[in-house]
Amino acid sequence: MQNPDQIVEMSDEEFRAIRDYINNQCGLYFDLPSKYLLEKRLSRRVHEHRLSSFKEYHYYLRYDKNSVDELNKITDILTTNETYFYREAYQLLAFKDEILPEIHAIKKDKKLTIWSAGCSTGEEPYTLAMLIILSNLFSDWRVEVVGSDISQRVLHAARRGIYSDSSFRTMPEEYKNRFFTKGDDGKFHVIDEVKEMVTFGKVNLLDSKMLNLIPSIDIIFCRNVIIYFDLETKKKVVENFYEKLNDAGYLLLGHSESLMSISTSFKLKHLKNDMVYQKPLIEDSLKVLKGGD
Numbered sequence: 001m002q003n004p005d006q007i008v009e010m011s012d013e014e015f016r017a018i019r020d021y022i023n024n025q026c027g028l029y030f031d032l033p034s035k036y037l038l039e040k041r042l043s044r045r046v047h048e049h050r051l052s053s054f055k056e057y058h059y060y061l062r063y064d065k066n067s068v069d070e071l072n073k074i075t076d077i078l079t080t081n082e083t084y085f086y087r088e089a090y091q092l093l094a095f096k097d098e099i100l101p102e103i104h105a106i107k108k109d110k111k112l113t114i115w116s117a118g119c120s121t122g123e124e125p126y127t128l129a130m131l132i133i134l135s136n137l138f139s140d141w142r143v144e145v146v147g148s149d150i151s152q153r154v155l156h157a158a159r160r161g162i163y164s165d166s167s168f169r170t171m172p173e174e175y176k177n178r179f180f181t182k183g184d185d186g187k188f189h190v191i192d193e194v195k196e197m198v199t200f201g202k203v204n205l206l207d208s209k210m211l212n213l214i215p216s217i218d219i220i221f222c223r224n225v226i227i228y229f230d231l232e233t234k235k236k237v238v239e240n241f242y243e244k245l246n247d248a249g250y251l252l253l254g255h256s257e258s259l260m261s262i263s264t265s266f267k268l269k270h271l272k273n274d275m276v277y278q279k280p281l282i283e284d285s286l287k288v289l290k291g292g293d
Contacts, residue, residue, distance in 0.1 A: 008043040009039070014054040015039075017058045018054060019034075025204075026206065028075070029229055041077050042077065072151070075150050075151055079150070079151060085126070094276060097272075111142045112141050113215055113216065114144070114145045114217065114220075118148070121157040121163075123167055126190055126194055129145045129197040146200075146214060147198055161190035163187060163190075168188070179194050221252045223253060223254035225254075231261070242279060248279060251276070251278070252276050252277070
């Protein structure tokens with residue numbers, strides 16, 4: 001009987017085959033120094049299916065009738081889902097105090113749609129919904145915050161909206177008191193006023209059919225997600241974001257991320273609290289193409 005904790009050796013050829021398959025399917029990229037990580041984390045899957053090698057496992061991934069389900073499982077295994085409420089506070093100040101008032105002033109249809117791409121266990125989209133409520137600008141608007149991730153496991157946790165103390169390491173105490181109730185389980189439950197603003201769904205950022213289900217967006221948060229992609233995948237994902245954004249819509253990345261070498265379609269906008277990317281208005285884009293100011 002196989003020991004489920006025993007590491008199965010992976011050759012460089014097997015690594016490249018499995019790495020490329022994962023990259024093509026969901027955009028995650030692993031360079032050669034990451035071979036041991038894949039070897040360690042996926043060995044249990046080899047044992048689970050009673051296979052003898054990663055060569056057989058690669059064949060299973062490509063051709064077995066359960067390959068889609070298996071890809072979902074290994075995506076959960078290989079991605080880091082560590083997050084918490086009110087992460088990168090300076091950026092959230094820019095969102096609440098500068099971006100939201102601007103959108104409120106210029107949009108006439110009274111619809112606000114925000115996408116948290118790579119939302120993990122839901123702390124980010126719920127934080128955005130709370131800040132929208134606190135802005136006191138959108139009570140008579142149709143507001144939707146869409147949270148998406150490639151992992152069904154984290155989406156299940158996000159829909160529950162139940163969190164332990166570790167999720168509140170930077171959230172102001174008054175926000176915690178305002179938007180959560182403490183359950184008999186000792187954990188904190190997101191109140192219905194917030195949960196009703198947020199919807200969750202599985203989205204592969206490379207899957208055009210899935211992306212068609214996402215409506216036109218005013219603001220996209222995609223923080224610490226594209227760092228897992230190679231350059232070509234980053235370009236494709238950012239291009240998809242550009243197509244989904246309304247004119248003058250915003251793209252907010254993680255503090256260590258930028259669009260340098262990825263895209264020139266967005267303009268970098270300097271706000272009081274942060275620097276963010278904005279999709280130009282159509283007339284501004286035409287000026288650039290014509291060589292105008």
